[in-house]
Amino acid sequence: MQAPAADTRLENGYRYAGVMALALVSFGAVLYVFDPANVAGVQNFFLVFGSLLIEAIPFILLGALVSAAIEVFVPKTVFEKLALLPKPLQLPAAGLAGAAFPVCECGSVPVARRLIVKGLMPSAAVTFMLAAPVLNPIVIASTAVAYRGRDILWPMVLGRAGLGFLVAMAVGYVVSDETKEQLLRNRSRTAGHEHEPSSQSSGSGAWTKATSFFGHLSGDFVFMARFLVIGAMVAAALQTFVPQSVIGGVAGMPVLNILAMMGLAFLLSLCSESDAFVAASFVQFGVGAQLAFLVFGPMVDTKLGILYGATFRQGFFRTVVIVVTTCTLVGCLWIEVLFG
């Protein structure tokens, strides 16, 4: 009696795939026939949407690649040994490890998830995830290039790295009581794709490992990419329809100017490797407000909100927003006092 049920599921699956393919082809035909270039806003939306994804997709894949390599090739004992480090050392060590991971924020999310699954202390993995996009050498170098020749070069470069490191550790500290089960979202509810068996339980042959590696790679990619697409869609819509000049009025207002730049960083969802060039363009805003843009954006933005929501438990994103906003605000006020 089970075979007909399996056949029905299979048939339904093909029907879903057929409807999806038909919807995509129809969408492509509509785009082709009604050229969006006739509506400037729509064309702008598709350009920004496409460019955000063309830049981010290889990094998502790179993150999935590292994540799959950790799952298949790094034995659990490595993480058990790391967990033996004294607790006060774990968060700083995780934050500094981010400096050796030169990808932007999209790539660090699947890696952090995998590290937690493999047994790394969840708070250390969260610290790593938030610190990597701020501390990695490419980001530090691009910040230095963007502020080259300015009086605030060193406050911006060192302030970004230092404050980013502290804020990442603060979030790690706040979630330090949570276990793996409490912190991670049950993926089966949101994944909808095939679950890969653990490589370590399914054999050790080269073919088995390769199959497992590509299974985890595609699983992580497919899982993250769909949420990245939604995030890029929202970010492109905001970039297209909300003019950047809306925040110009608060440039001279203490505290509000910092909050406004954090809000802008959230809306724009820029890659941490390029955001310094945009921050440096807001010359009417002081050093503290520009720094807030650079520290807040790589940890909290539209697309990350959706990725965090899909990866972590309900409420995690709210925790990150509260801690990152508070710490960034306090840190940037201090920077404003010292260098403004």
Next chain:
Amino acid sequence: MSSVGTAEGLRTRERTARSISPSRVLDCLALGSWAAVFWFLLITDRTSLYLSTRTAWVVPTGAALLTVGFLGRLLSLRSNEPKPITALSAWGTGLIVLPVITVLALPPASLGSYAASRRSTFSSGGIVASTEEIASGNLSLTDVAGGLRSRDGAAALTERAGEEVEFIGFVTKDPGAPADEFILTRFLVSCCVADALSVNVRVVGAPPGEFKADEWVRVSGKFYPLGRDVIVDSTDIVRVERPKHPYLSS
């Protein structure tokens, strides 16, 4: 001699028991469609419509990595427990493929006057051009914008007032401007067009009503920096094709 009962026989039976997993086919579709879009960008030379020259390496890297991922998944399509496609996995994959359709179906285009109107007026601060670069050689739009970000840069620009310049950009209309004026705009991109910053110069002495918004033109004339405004008193304006690299790179 029968292979039943032998190790080879077991492996043969195992292989025949494995069948193609429909959900893995969807993974292939997601990876393969994105690999195709990166190859498409490479072959059609459209990378510069989305990314700066500094980050163009992402496209060949992405094409190679996604192709490896796609082939790896293609070779592991068979499973002992094939999973059917669910509504969630079908629509999730559709969502991933959706941007691929937009990139493939849309004609080549770059940011234009609409984007210039939405981006802030704080446009030139992040542009990197040193005072030395501004002071010597042919003046470029990057030099102009970079010169407006510091007192030294502005002084270097002032030194060059009255010199002949030639700039290429697209026309942006300022509603309050006289009929013989328009703004010549070019975007400067650091990573992707999401971080584009506009570089603007005011062109005066243009034939009234001849140039429409978003038309690409080459403007020749004399250059005069006035405070945060830069004016080009045009002697010649001709329509040109959109450049292969429509965005400037920092």
